Amino acid sequence: MRQQVAHKDYAVAIRTVISKMFIARGDGHIGGAFSIADVMAVLFNKYLREEPKDWFVLSKGHAGPAYYACLYLEHKIPKEAITTLNANGTILPSHPDRNLTPGVQCSTGSLGQGISQAVGIAYANKMKNTNAYIYCIVGDGELNEGETYEALEFASNKKLSNLIVFIDSNKKQVDGLIDDVSCKYHYQSLFEGLDLAVHIISGNDVDEIDATISEILTGKKDRCHIVVLDTVKGKGIPLFEKANNCHHVTFNETELKELAVYVEKNEGVVKDVLGIAK
Ligand SMILES: Cc1ncc(C[n+]2csc(CCOP(=O)(O)OP(=O)(O)O)c2C)c(N)n1
Structure with missing residues (x-):
């Protein structure tokens, strides 16, 4: 296993690489890519293993650039690709495609379908008796898709203790606040009602995320875990944190200019992370 860096640095490096992609492209799904940078940092910096082969499924596929940033920091994709986000012929399409991007394990983007793949992968791994874990990130707006509940019912029925589902509760979706577009979610009762283990934590706090995953991995293996991440959409750059809509x-x-300032300030951190994650 490679040496770890500070989770905070890894998260800053992720946001910096995403910013570079967006500057080159001129647009992007910034809000939901920045809100999950901290959980992605903890997963890629510490938990995702090659052996046994863990799985990562970004069910909210529009945050693909956050995934690509991690794959770049892990030396899976080349530097030249970073400035080609969503361009013709790129290996980095807006939404993850396992046939195009080295390191991407599941193609996602149609909301609800990533979590459905994740439960299937978890069930297959359970049947094969592997020690692999399946980590899946779902958006709170994505929970408006009925398919997510069908998937979680299956996870509950099959007691998929090898599956950890993170809900990115950034409170906003594409065209407004979650509470206005759909309904207010009472996560504890909602998921406990499905007989899943529920953890509600500060989703932009790397230490709390790390402690929660560690507790799950060392705890009782009798059910699927849901970790609700209380996050801020656009987290990391105040201009986007405060925006009414920073979805795309x-x-x-x-x-x-704001993105460029962030890149300039944190370019050194990217180099440090790349140096250690060799
Ligand atoms: C099946 C499906 N319906 C609609 C969309 C269009 N869409 C893309 S992102 C999005 C909102 C998702 O909100 P959320 O999951 O909260 O994303 P986040 O705020 O975390 O970026 C929608 C409706 C889609 N990708 N797939």
Whole structure:
């Protein structure tokens, strides 16, 4: 296993690489990519193993750039690709495609379908008696898709203790607040009602995320775990944190400048992470 870096640095490196992709492209799903940078940092920096082969499924596939940033930091994709996000002929399409991008394990983007793949993978691994874990990130807006509950019912029925599902509760989806677009979610009772283990934590706090995963991995293996991440959409750059809508942004001059400032400030951290994650 490679040496770890500080989770906080890894998260900053993820946001910096995403910013580079968006500057080159001129637009992107920034809000939901930045809100999950901290959980992605903990997973890629510490938990995802090659042997036994763990699985990572980004069910909210529009946050693909966050996934690509991790794969770049893990030396799976080349530097030249970073400036080609969603361009013709790129290996980095807007949403993850396992046939195009080295290291991507599941193609996602149609909301509800990533979590459905994740439960299937977890069930197959359970039947084969592997020690692999399946980590899946689902959006809170994605929970508006009925398919997510069908998948979780299956996870409950099959007691998929090798599956950890993170809900990115950033409180906003594409066209407004979750509470307005659909309904207010009472996560504890909602998921306990499905007989799943529920953890509600600060989703932009790397230490709390790390402690929660560690507790799950060392605890009783009798059911699937749901970790609700209380996050901020656009977390990391105040301009986007405060925006009413930063789901998908075509960046104006001020926003591009803000991204460039972030990149300039944190380029050194990316180099440090790349150096250690060799
Ligand atoms: C089946 C399906 N319906 C609609 C969309 C369009 N869409 C893309 S992102 C999104 C909102 C998702 O909200 P959320 O899961 O909260 O994303 P986040 O705020 O975390 O980025 C929608 C409706 C889609 N990708 N797939």
